[in-house]
Amino acid sequence: MHIAKPMFDADVVINLPKLKTHSAQIFSGAVKNVFGCIPGLKKAKYHKMAPNPGDFGQIICDIHKATNICLHIMDGILAMQGEGPTAGTPYRAGKILVSTDSLALDTVAAKMVGMNLLDVPILETAQNRNLGEGNLKNICLAGDYDQIPRLVKFKLPKRFGAVKKHNSTAVLKVIDFFATRPKINQTKCKKCNMCVESCPVQAIDKETKQIDYTACIECMCCHELCMFRAVELKNNNKIAGLLSGMLRK
Ligand code: SF4
Ligand code: SF4
Secondary structure (H helix, E strand, O other), rough: OOOOHHHHOOOOEOOOOOOEOOOOEEEEEEHHHHHHOOOOOHHHHHHHOOHHHHHHHHHHHHHHHHHHHHEEEEEEEEEEEEEOOOEHHHHHHHHEEEEEOOOHHHHHHHHHHOOOOOOOOHHHHHHHOOOOOOHHHOOOOOOOOOOOOOOOOOOOOOHHHHHHHHHOHHHHHHHHHHHEEEOOOOOOOOOOOOHHHHHHOOOOOOOOOEOOOOOOOOOOHHHOOOOOOOEEEOOOHHHHHHHHHHHHO
C-alpha cells in the first residue's frame, strides 16, 4: 500500500477523528480516519479495489497494523449527523473521547449516536481482525461519565438500515444499492468535474453528469467530494423491498 511517509518519520502519531456519520460507511471515527494516510487520489484506487464496506474495512485495518498510532482523540464537540462526511448537518454534542484503542473508542462513540458495532461494516471487520476491543462490557469508561451518554435525535445516514441488514453477500448488496444510490442534481451542479475526476471507475459522464449505474461501485466518493451538495442519495425502497422479498423466498 501507499501510505504517506510522515506516518513513519514521526516519533509519535496521534489520530484526530471527528465524530461523524458517513453516507457510504455509515460511521466515520477513529478506525476509518486513518484512510487519510493514503495520499490524494490514490484513495480512489483503494475504493475500487474494495467496493464492499466490509472489504474496505480490511484496507483500513491494514493501515492500522502497518502504522504505529499511539493515541486517538475524537473531536465530538461539534459532530456531524445525517449524510456525512460532506452533506451532513452539525450536531452540537459537546464531547471529546480519548483512547489508545481506536476500536474501543468507536464502539463507545457509535453507541452514543444510536448504533452498535455490527451496524458498521468497518468496525465489524476491525473486530474480526482483532484491532482492539469491540465489546462494550470490556470497555472501561473514565472521565465525566460512568455510562455512555446518548445523543438525542442524532440523525443517522439513509443507508444505515440497508447496510446493517446486508453487508456481506453480493446479491443482497444489490438491494442496498437500489435502496440508496447517488444521483447528480443538475440544478445544483456547478460543473466543477470533481466527481468526474475522482470516480474510481469513470462512471460519471463528463458532459452530461449522468452516472452509469452498471459501472458504479457505490463508493460514494462523488457524494463525499462534491462541495456543492449536488450529488444526492436517492432512496428507492419500493424496488429494494421487491428484490428483498423475491430473494428471500
Ligand atoms: S462535484 Fe458536484 S458540482 Fe462538481 S461536477 Fe460533480 S456534481 Fe457537479
Ligand atoms: S459514481 Fe460515485 S458512487 Fe459510483 S463509483 Fe463513481 S464516485 Fe463512486
